[in-house]
Structures are given as structure tokens and as C-alpha cells.
Amino acid sequence: MAKDDKQKSLLERMGESQVWKSIIRSGVPQTRRQRMHAILGSVFLHLHPARLPKHAVKVGYTWCMGGLSFFLFVVLTITGILLMFYYRPTVEYAYTDIIDLTEQVPLGIMRELHRWGAHAMVLTVWLHMLRVFMTGSYKPPREFNWGVGVLLMTLTLFLSFTGYLLPWDQLAIWAVTVGTNMARAHPFIGHEGPGASLLAIGDINLVHMGSDVRFALLGGRFVGEATLLRFYVLHCIAVPFIAMIFMAVHFWRIRKDGGISGPL
């Protein structure tokens, strides 16, 4: 307290400035309590645990796969937004815009970063689940968060699937044709699925080629321009939006369920 102005370091002086205090809300944290408050006082940091047990930073135990998945999600969001400045989701332009992105636009690697990042994220999400499963970290009190994680994995795969159509080449069109044909067999809401024929009024089928879940996904009876637009919107807006909500819940629950699980 009795420190002279001249003795104060630059950091200390910064910590006492109004600009710093208005942003961080407290001065440079000195005690454990103050450090805790610095974390809790920030909207971004407060999802993260205020203090970490030593084992939580042991890569051999955690593999850091959850963190890497989040990192890749951020990378994919940034590169994805950049790609959106050039890509047009129409039958006429989609294929050539991707060629343009890789060959003419500066830093053509941006598209590859997005693609590689997507492949990597599917991998890290699976490895993250494997680690959580093998360490038994899905057990109570973390069973709810495991459920949220399974949902996030599904969303990751769906993001991967919807993104696959966007280059609009033969591989994409037929892969999505094959993939969406699975929806035909969905019980009750797929027109070839079990129970779909029960949903009928007399001779009129309520669930048919033009009214089932596959139809809603494709926006038509086959993969066409409506599908491209639908997958684009799902890929860029709808699914990331839902994923972000559940990611916030996921990270928050790690804290609430007693922090990251440790070796038994």
C-alpha cells in the first residue's frame, strides 16, 4: 500500500487505470480470490473453471481432444465466414465458385483449411468421446453432459454431411443422394419406413415421396437446387447456431459437475 508511485511497475499502473478497471472490473489480481473473480467477471472466461486441478492439464489423460474440437470449431467458423464472401449456393455458380476459391482468390488454401479442419473435427470429436468413455467420465454426475456431448457429435456429423454437398460436384451430389435415401426408411415419417403405410386415410397415404422427412430435408423429390440452398442454410446458419447453444451448455456443465474428471 505504501508503495511510491515510482516503485510501481508498468503492469501495476495499468491495473489501476480506469480503462483497465472498466474492462476487467478488478485490478491486476494478486490473491487467489481476486484471480477467481477475474475469471468469473468475464463473460467469455466464466464458462471455464476458475481453477484447474493439476491432472486437468495432463495431455496423457485428457488428450486435449475436447479443447481441440472447440479450437477447430472456431477455425471452421472463421474460415467458413470468409468462404461465404465468394460462394453462391446456386446450381449455376456453386461448382465454379469453389474452383474460383481454390485457384483465383488470394490464399486459396482457405477452402482447404475449412475442408481439412472439418475432417479433423470429426476425428477429434470421436477421439474425445473415446477418451471420455475409456476414462469412465460419462458416469454420474456427468451423465447429462454425456448426453449433450452425443448431441454435439451428431450435430458435428450433420455439419460435415451438409457441407459435403456444397462443392456441387458428382461426388457431392451422389454422396448426398445416397445419404439422404436413408431418411426414406425412417419409422413413420419416412415413406418407405416401418409404420409409414399405417398413416393413411383410406387409400390416401399421408406419408409419401412428396411429404416425408426426406422431402423436407431435400426440399424436393431428389437432390436439386432446393437441396443445395437448404443444405447451405443448414450448414452456415441453423446447425452452427444450435451447436453453439449446446456447446455453451456443455462447457458450463463441466464446471457444474465438479470440473474435469481426473484419474481414478
Add this chain to the structure above:
Amino acid sequence: MNEEKIMPSASVGASTKDSSNENEMGRRGFFKWLTLGWIAFASATGGFFTVMIRFLFPNVLFEPPQTFKIGFPDDFAMNTVDIRYKKSFNVWVVRDDESIFALSTVCTHLGCTPNWLQTEEKFKCPCHGSGFRMTGINFEGPAPRPLERYKVSLSNDGQILVDKTKSFKWEKGEWENPESFLIV
């Protein structure tokens, strides 16, 4: 200070004295309106989500029509596969010794589009190698069942009318159905 905080007397359901006043809302009235409010809220939300799902099913499709004319029976030569309508309507028109029928171009394995190979007289799928005879019967590759046939009929002007909304599956014995072929 403290007394000031407690002062507000109009708080809902807090005091029984006030409920005797007819302008004040009593405990019972409060719950009545609360229930009504929640029902209204729930039905509005439910209605909105229903409408949202309905929104995803368009009324008008910008796709080729499901029912279309493909020309006169004489336009199709004996024992040939006509591939003219493959791209526009996704059907092959096949004429054998006694009839004309319309085959679906959708592979029964995973839904790709096979090609008609004239020299080998078979439909061959490029995705996983399923093969079908001219009749639509599968004989090689992973396809589990024959290609489907569509309803064909003669329209008033003598042209063949194909109706893709009605399909006939061999494994259900539906190829016997007289609507699935045209005797010529």
C-alpha cells in the same frame, strides 16, 4: 428505510384484506389468469412450431412433372431401351416382345442412376456396380431387388402416359398388375 420496502400493499395475493376489494385481483383470480396466460403462451408457441414445420414443405415444386406423355407406341422399336427420357424424367422406356413398360432410373441399392450399356445389354450402376437386365431384374452387385416400374397408360390422343406417382415392385408381384405395362 426498512419500512419503506415493506410498504407496497398492492402486491398480488399478499394480503387477504385487499382481496375483498372488487378491483383487486385475489389469489383465485390470479391463478385463473396465470393458467389462461400459460395456455395462451403454450398454444401460441406450439402453433408457431407447427407452422414452422409446415413452412419446410413447399406447395409448388420446380421439378419435372410426375405425369407426362412420351409419344406414340410406334415410336419405340422392338426389344430396345429408350434412354431419351432418362435425363428429363428419370425413366427408361423398354419395349419387349409383347409390352411397353417404364423403368425407374433409381438404383435399388442406394439410389444412384445406372447407365444402359447397349453392347452388354444391361443397366450398370457406376456407384457400386449393381447390374440389371433389360427387364429391370437385378443379377449382379449389391442391389437387393429389381428396378421399379411406373404406371403406363394410353391417353386420349394415343400417346403413352407415364404416371410416376404409382410404382410397381417385382418382389411384391406387382408387375402382374395390368397398369404396370402396355400391351402392343
